[in-house]
Amino acid sequence: MAKDLTVAVVGATGAVGREMLKTLSDRNFPAAKIKAFASARSAGSRVPYGDKEIAVEELKEDSFKGVDLALFSAGGATSLKFAPLAVAAGCVVIDNSAAWRMDPRCPLVVPEVNPDALDEQRGIIANPNCSTIQMVAVLKPILDAAGINRVVVSTYQAVSGAGQKGVEELERQTRDLFNMREPESKTFPVRIAFNVIPHIDVFLENDYTKEEMKMVNETVKILDAPEVRVTATCVRVPVFYGHAESVNIETQSKLDAREARAILAQAPGVRVSDNPGEKIYPTPIDAAGDDFTFVGRIRNDETIENGLNLWIVADNLRKGAALNAVQIAEELVKRNLVSVKDRDAFAS
Ligand code: 25A
Ligand code: L14
Secondary structure, X not given: OOOOEEEEEEOOOOHHHHHHHHHHHHOOOOEEEEEEXXXXXXOOOEEEEOOEEEEEEEOOOOOOOOOOEEEEOOOHHHHHHHHHHHHHOOOEEEEOOOOOOOOOOOOEOOOOOOHHHHHXXXXXXXXXXXXXXXXXXXXXXXXXXXXXXXXXXXXXXXXXXXXXXXXXXXXXXXXXXXXXXXXXXXXXXXXXOOOOEOOOOOEOOOOOXXXXXXXXXXXXXXXXXXXXXXXXXXXXXXXXXXXXXXXXXXXXXXXXXXXXXXXXXXXXXXXEOOEHHHOEOOOHHHHOOOOOEEEEEEEEOOOOOOEEEEEEEEOOOHHHHHHHHXXXXXXXXXXXXXXOOOOOOOOO
């Protein structure tokens, strides 16, 4: 068993950071000491950890002295600047931002899918995008059973994906509309209340959004399967917690919907919730607060030889972010990998 660890959460006052603290406590992660960091404006506030509260400290360059493991969720700019400083101080980083995910030095891990990638860790381990995590949890057993040529996905993403400020914007706009006030859009590009927005993160040169291209590129890296072609449309919906996805999969060999249902029923971290006759299918309200990735509406795509359609839902703050990060931490402990072998690995 490893020594008792000093663990830090960076971005501890945010929607994901709070969930990280809760998850560490709920799962009895072997931490001797927990530290909470955020920006200067939160320094001195307190965040819950189990039945206690811990004081939030301002994140500084020397914050990682004596810290063994840090979970980051404070945006890409914070990760780019502070994760290398953490590694140089001997601290292993699990980073929830997009900043390091496609860096070849950084494993990109969903513990049920590719835990062995952790053996190659050099100090920064990347936590995938929320929509990608729940999709690969379902794609992996299908890939192993029948091979995959192509995936077409459309997402229905909750406002909490944009952090606490996303949650507050939907609340505020809803109140304003019911009180005959003109709602203001600050976090989302246009009004989200009673609307849907086909735009998450920034637009890129190819007219896809960055969120869409994360799903394309991260899926191939996690599955280690360059033959899997993914195309995505990512949409924000006025839901507080829980991302949903409509996924069309073209397999290499025939996999019938009934066989797929049986395979997914055995998949780690996945719950099949699929009985049309009984009106059983997962919705974000069912998934919110839960740790499983739910899958339903599993049916044959009747327009092609080897095709499936299905519907995936998970809690974006839990499996999509905090829980997956803590599961990575647990796997590192299990494999005795909470150590930085090369402190210069990310020195620029
Ligand atoms: O565009 P970016 O830069 O990449 O950022 C994206 C944002 O999306 C969120 C996350 O916001 C992030 O900041 N996000 C969600 N999932 C993500 C993911 N997978 C993700 N980002 C990347 N990948 P968030 O609200 O979840 O959390 C932001 C946290 O980061 C801290 N932070 C920001 N800049 C920092 C920094 N920490 C250190 N150094 C910096 N330079 C930030 O702390 C927060 O912890 P803060 O002090 O700046 O803000 C705390 C303010 O947030 C409000 N608030 C948060 N939670 C609550 C709350 N208010 C009430 N109740 C809450 N539960 C308060 O207003 C508080 O002042
Ligand atoms: O890259 O706004 O993991 O819903 C995930 C949440 C990017 C933003 C990521 C959102 C983030 C996204």
